[in-house]
Amino acid sequence: MTKVAILYPGDMGVNIAKLLIEKGFDVYSDLDERSESTRKKAFAIGVQQLSINEIVSEVDFVVSLVPPSAVKDVAQAYIDACDGQNRIAMFVDMNAKSTDMVKELSTMFKAVDVPFINACVIGRAAFLRDEGVVYYSGEQVVEWENLINNILEIKYLGDQVTAATAFKMCFAGFNKTITAVFFEIATAANHFGITDELFEEINRKMSGTMGDISKIVGNYPKHINRRKQEMSELNNMLVSENIYTKMASAAALTFEEIADKQYFRSLKEEGSFSLMTILKKLS
Amino acid sequence: MTKVAILYPGDMGVNIAKLLIEKGFDVYSDLDERSESTRKKAFAIGVQQLSINEIVSEVDFVVSLVPPSAVKDVAQAYIDACDGQNRIAMFVDMNAKSTDMVKELSTMFKAVDVPFINACVIGRAAFLRDEGVVYYSGEQVVEWENLINNILEIKYLGDQVTAATAFKMCFAGFNKTITAVFFEIATAANHFGITDELFEEINRKMSGTMGDISKIVGNYPKHINRRKQEMSELNNMLVSENIYTKMASAAALTFEEIADKQYFRSLKEEGSFSLMTILKKLS
Known part of the structure; x- marks a missing residue:
C-alpha cells in the first residue's frame, strides 16, 4: 500500500493525514524538531515517526505543507537527504507560493533528478472532507492521482508545472x-x-x-x-x-x-x- | 390630479409615462422638435402635446430624462421658459450625470428660485414595472413621493442633493x-x-x-x-x-x-x- 510522509502536519497537513489514515494508509513525518503541540496532534491521529533519511527511502510520496517562508528550505533539506540514496520518494509541493518559486523548485529537483510534483489544495483545512479538491500540474503521475482519489477529488491541470500554483x-x-x-x-x-x-x-x-x-x-x-x-x-x-x-x-x-x-x-x-x-x- | 411633463419620452421616459397614464395621470411633453419615431411612440401611449411655456405653468412636475450630453441644456431651456411666469412646475432631473453636474444644476435653479429635485431610477427601462425603484435627495417633497408611489417604489436619500446621483x-x-x-x-x-x-x-x-x-x-x-x-x-x-x-x-x-x-x-x-x-x- 502507498506510503506517504507529510512535512509537516500543521492545520492542512493534519487534515490530509487524518483522511489518509482513515482509509488505511500509513502516514509518516519527521517530528523530532517540531513543537510539542504539533507532535501531540500528529501522534494523536496516528502519524508515525521516521527520520528524513528514512522517509526518502521508505515512503512513496513526500508532501510539503509549510508556511511560504519555509517552502524552499524544506525542498532543499529533502534534496540533501536524497543524496546517495538508491530509492527516492516523489516530492509533492502543495504549498502556496509564487510561480517564480515553482520554476525554481522545478529546476532544483531536475538538477538532482529527484521526482517533483507541483500541487495545491483548495478548501478550508477544517472542512477538507467536504470541500477539498487537489489540483496538480507538470508531469502526469497516475499513482499520485490514485492515492489522492482515495480521499479527495483530484484534477490534473496539464504539463505546465506552474499551472497548479x-x-x-x-x-x-x-x-x-x-x-x-x-x-x-x-x-x-x-x-x-x-x-x-x-x-x-x-x-x-x-x-x-x-x-x-x-x-x-x-x-x-x-x-x-x-x-x-x-x-x-x-x-x-x-x-x-x-x-x-x-x-x-x-x-x-x-x-x-x-x-x-x-x-x-x-x-x-x-x-x-x-x-x-x-x-x-x-x- | 397631479400633472406631469416628461422631457423627453425616450426609452425610460416612455415607460414612466406609460405607468403614469395607466394610473389615470395626464402626461405631457413638448414633442414639436422631436423625431417622428419619438412623437409616434409618445402619442401612441397617450402623451399629450404642450409647449415648453405651457408646461411650466400648467403641470406640477417636469421630469428630465435625456442623454448625459443634453442634461444641462434641457435644464437651462426650462429655466429660460420659467422667466416671467407666476406659477412654476418643479423640475426633477432623473438623468445619469456627475455629482459636479448636480451641484451646477442645483446652483442654476437656486439662482432663479425654480424648485429642483435630483432623482434617479434604478432598473431596466423595459422591466420598469417589476424592478424599477426611484431614489431622490435634496429637499424632501411629499407631493413628489406621493406621485411616484402610484407607480413605483420611491426612497428618499436625505438632504445632500448629490446623494441620488x-x-x-x-x-x-x-x-x-x-x-x-x-x-x-x-x-x-x-x-x-x-x-x-x-x-x-x-x-x-x-x-x-x-x-x-x-x-x-x-x-x-x-x-x-x-x-x-x-x-x-x-x-x-x-x-x-x-x-x-x-x-x-x-x-x-x-x-x-x-x-x-x-x-x-x-x-x-x-x-x-x-x-x-x-x-x-x-x-
Missing part, C-alpha cells in the same frame, strides 16, 4: 478582489450617507454576490494586512508572467489604505463580523 | 467593477490554460456571484467602450469627492485594454453571449 493564486485572489470592490463602493456610500439603501438595492439585484461575500468577509478586519499581502503576491505573479493586470494591485492598495486608516480598529479584537457591520466601518 | 453611480459601477475582476482573472486563467477548471471551482464555491454576473455580462462585447467610459465617470466622481479610489480606474483600464486588444472582435456582431464564451476570449 497559478490556479491557487487566481482562485484565492478572485474573491478577495471582489471584496475590495465592495470595500471601495462602501467607502463611497458611507461618504454620501447612502450605505443601507445602496446595499439593500444591490442585495435585491445581486443577492448571490452579497451572499457569497457575506460568507468570507467576516475575518477581514483581523487579516486585512494579510489580504493586502496576498493581493500583492497575485499582482507580482501576473506582472512576472506579463499578464495585463490592474485589479490585483488596486485591491492590494485598497486593503493597504484600510489598514493604514485603521477603519477596522474597533473590530480587531473579536472574531467574525457581518458584511454590513464591516462595510459601515469604511469611513 | 452618487447612488446611481455606485450602483451602476458596482457590478461593472466586479465584471472587471472576472475579466482580469480570466485573462490570467487563459494564459495558464486553466480557465474551465478555475471557473468550475469558482462556480462551486461562489455560484451566486457567477449567476449574477452571467445575467449582466452578455452585452459587454458590444458595449466594452461604453463600460470603460462609465467606469471613468465613477472614478472621476470619487476623485472629485476626495474618496480613496483604486478599483474604479483599474476597471476602466481593464475594459480599455480589452477594447484596444479587440479580444471580443469575433463576438461584436451578434447579441448576447454566455459568461464562459466571453471569458475565454480574453487572450
Whole structure:
C-alpha cells in the first residue's frame, strides 16, 4: 500500500493525514524538531515517526505543507537527504507560493533528478472532507492521482508545472478582489450617507454576490494586512508572467489604505463580523 | 390630479409615462422638435402635446430624462421658459450625470428660485414595472413621493442633493467593477490554460456571484467602450469627492485594454453571449 510522509502536519497537513489514515494508509513525518503541540496532534491521529533519511527511502510520496517562508528550505533539506540514496520518494509541493518559486523548485529537483510534483489544495483545512479538491500540474503521475482519489477529488491541470500554483493564486485572489470592490463602493456610500439603501438595492439585484461575500468577509478586519499581502503576491505573479493586470494591485492598495486608516480598529479584537457591520466601518 | 411633463419620452421616459397614464395621470411633453419615431411612440401611449411655456405653468412636475450630453441644456431651456411666469412646475432631473453636474444644476435653479429635485431610477427601462425603484435627495417633497408611489417604489436619500446621483453611480459601477475582476482573472486563467477548471471551482464555491454576473455580462462585447467610459465617470466622481479610489480606474483600464486588444472582435456582431464564451476570449 502507498506510503506517504507529510512535512509537516500543521492545520492542512493534519487534515490530509487524518483522511489518509482513515482509509488505511500509513502516514509518516519527521517530528523530532517540531513543537510539542504539533507532535501531540500528529501522534494523536496516528502519524508515525521516521527520520528524513528514512522517509526518502521508505515512503512513496513526500508532501510539503509549510508556511511560504519555509517552502524552499524544506525542498532543499529533502534534496540533501536524497543524496546517495538508491530509492527516492516523489516530492509533492502543495504549498502556496509564487510561480517564480515553482520554476525554481522545478529546476532544483531536475538538477538532482529527484521526482517533483507541483500541487495545491483548495478548501478550508477544517472542512477538507467536504470541500477539498487537489489540483496538480507538470508531469502526469497516475499513482499520485490514485492515492489522492482515495480521499479527495483530484484534477490534473496539464504539463505546465506552474499551472497548479497559478490556479491557487487566481482562485484565492478572485474573491478577495471582489471584496475590495465592495470595500471601495462602501467607502463611497458611507461618504454620501447612502450605505443601507445602496446595499439593500444591490442585495435585491445581486443577492448571490452579497451572499457569497457575506460568507468570507467576516475575518477581514483581523487579516486585512494579510489580504493586502496576498493581493500583492497575485499582482507580482501576473506582472512576472506579463499578464495585463490592474485589479490585483488596486485591491492590494485598497486593503493597504484600510489598514493604514485603521477603519477596522474597533473590530480587531473579536472574531467574525457581518458584511454590513464591516462595510459601515469604511469611513 | 397631479400633472406631469416628461422631457423627453425616450426609452425610460416612455415607460414612466406609460405607468403614469395607466394610473389615470395626464402626461405631457413638448414633442414639436422631436423625431417622428419619438412623437409616434409618445402619442401612441397617450402623451399629450404642450409647449415648453405651457408646461411650466400648467403641470406640477417636469421630469428630465435625456442623454448625459443634453442634461444641462434641457435644464437651462426650462429655466429660460420659467422667466416671467407666476406659477412654476418643479423640475426633477432623473438623468445619469456627475455629482459636479448636480451641484451646477442645483446652483442654476437656486439662482432663479425654480424648485429642483435630483432623482434617479434604478432598473431596466423595459422591466420598469417589476424592478424599477426611484431614489431622490435634496429637499424632501411629499407631493413628489406621493406621485411616484402610484407607480413605483420611491426612497428618499436625505438632504445632500448629490446623494441620488452618487447612488446611481455606485450602483451602476458596482457590478461593472466586479465584471472587471472576472475579466482580469480570466485573462490570467487563459494564459495558464486553466480557465474551465478555475471557473468550475469558482462556480462551486461562489455560484451566486457567477449567476449574477452571467445575467449582466452578455452585452459587454458590444458595449466594452461604453463600460470603460462609465467606469471613468465613477472614478472621476470619487476623485472629485476626495474618496480613496483604486478599483474604479483599474476597471476602466481593464475594459480599455480589452477594447484596444479587440479580444471580443469575433463576438461584436451578434447579441448576447454566455459568461464562459466571453471569458475565454480574453487572450
